Amino acid sequence: MKNYIEPLPAPAKNDIRSYIAGLTLSLVLTVSAFMLTWAYVQSDRQLFTRGWLIAGLALLACTQVAVQAVYFLHMSAARKARWTLASTIFTLLVVLTIVFGSIWVMQNLHYNMMPHMEGSTEHMQIEENIQH
C-alpha cells in the first residue's frame, strides 16, 4: 500500500512507449528549429521576419522542454507528485524573473546611457573635437 508521496511516478515496467514518444517529438522539434534557422540564413535573411522567427524558435524550445519533462522526467500533476510540481513551478517563476528582469533592466540602462537625448549628441561631438 502506497499512501505517501511519490515525487516522480515511474512508468510501468514495460512501458517503453513514453521514451519513444519523447524521443520522436524531441527529434521533430529540434529538426524543425534547425531547418527554420537554416532556411532563413540560406535565404540571406529574407525568408521570414527576424522577430517572428525568434518567437517561433522560442515556442519550439518551450514545447520541447515540456515534452521532455513529461516523457523523460515523468512529471505529472498527480496528487502524489504535487510537491515536485510545486517546486518546479516556483523555480520557473524565479528563472523567468532572473532572465527577463535582467534583460529588461539592462536594456533600460543601455537606453538611458545612449547619447540620444536633446542636444547631448552635439555636446558629445563638441567634446570629442576638443579632445582630438
Add this chain to the structure above:
Amino acid sequence: MSQVTTDLIHSKATFGFWLYLMTDCLVFATLFATFSVLRGATAGGPDGRELFDVPFVFVETMLLLTSSFTVGLGLLAARRGHRRALLTWFALTGLLGVAFLGMELYEFAHLVHEGHSWTRSAFLSSYFGLVGAHGLHIAVGLVWLASLLLFHLKHAVDERGMQRLVQFSLFWHFLDVIWVGIFTIVYLVGVL
C-alpha cells in the same frame, strides 16, 4: 525496516535530488541571463553569426538527445531486472556523452586557436561561462556514469542501486533540457 518505510526513504531521497536539480536550474538561469544581457557586447570582435557552426552543433544536439533516450531505456531494463541490458544501454549513453563532450571541446579549442577566447569580449566570456558550465556538468555526469557501470558489472541492482540509477537518469535528462535552451538561445538565435 518495513517495505513502506524503505519506500518512504527512497521517495524522499528522489524528491531531495529533484530539489537539487531545481537549484541547479537557478545557476543556469543566472548564466542564461548574463549571456542574454551581454550577447551584443562583442567589443568590436566577432559575434555569433561569424563564430557558430550550426550544423556542427546540430549533430551535438542529436547525440545528447539520443543519450537521454538510451539512459531511459537503461532504467527500464534495470526495473525489469535485466542487468546486462542496463549495462549496454548505460555504456551507450556514456559513449554518446563522450562524443558530445569531445565535439564541444573541439569547438572550444577551435575558437581559442582562432583568437576568440573568453578574454576577447564580454559576449565570449558569457558564452564560455554558460556552455562551459553545461559541459562541466556533462563531464561530472560521465564520471558518475562510469562509477555506476563499474559497480553494476559485479553487483545486482538492489533497492538502493535502483535509487542511484533513477537519480542519475534525472540528472542526465535535466542536462538535455538545459541543452535545448543553449541550442536555441545561444546557437540558433545567435546566427540570425
